Amino acid sequence: MDYIVLDMEWNQPWPGSPSARKVLPVQIRGEIIQIGAVRVTEDQQVTDEFQVLIKPKYYRRLNRRVSKLTGIKESRLQEEGVPMTEAIERFHSWCGEDVIFLTWGFDDITILRENLQLFGIEENWVNKWYNAQMIFNAQTDGSNAQKALKTAMEIFGIEASRPAHDALGDAYHTALICARLDLKRGMQEYGKALKEHVDGFHGAELPGCISRKVFYDYADKRAALSAMSGKENKCPVCERQMLGSRWFAQPGRRYMDLATCPEHGKFLVRVRLSQQPEGTFRVSRLTYEATSEAAQAYSRRAEKAEGEENRHSHRHRKSRLPEKKEL
């Protein structure tokens, strides 16, 4: 078994151009114009390389942004590019049968599959794949952030020796990173890493956390928080709606509230809001036992707020006294 570290470049139609209005039999996010790949053996030695340029069939005009980013000129694609079916045939035979694909990010395999479907090419051979970014995160800082390849190289102290945004160059640098990861363990723990990624959680939660859940598609912050203190505010034991007390803001669009189930008592609810690329809000919610340290932090915060409010209302009363006199 070999690992195939894969990177591709793809062309997209210029918005509003005739190509952009084309309806294809299979919807694709981009038409592949370059495939670069590096083989890493099972014992993690970086070995041979593969590269091919593809002459686009559907989006023939090279998007100038793509051209600028990749340094590929339309004339070069016309001269050196081969048809997709031929490129895939060469690539597949170079890969061999028993391979596992590694990519930096989630896009490459998705786009490869779309392209294979569009060209009516069998796609089962790309079934086994992992996003090396996730393995990298799990084995370094445990973060959930999608790191640029350049950032990951810096973290590992790998000097760039190939051009960036060139399929083979990026695949080669990714292979150097992969060779330093524990790939076997990374693949075993991948399901967990993936779930945490999708859920938007990262790292271990604080002690006393008893449940976690993700909610999607709130129009704004207010809608998200009102759902969290309203119909989604459910007891982690019996699922009945709990009564919230009050949200306290914490740094980074985080909020906490102490909620009460009539039967099961108090729970601390912590939520984190994040705005999605299309503008809606996603909420990650963690529920803690009332005895947890996180819940105690809430109590301290609530006491402090109460103290401040008392002082404030005291001042307020005083300031009203002269008015009374006047009356």
Ligand SMILES: [Zn+2]
């Ligand atoms: Zn309950």
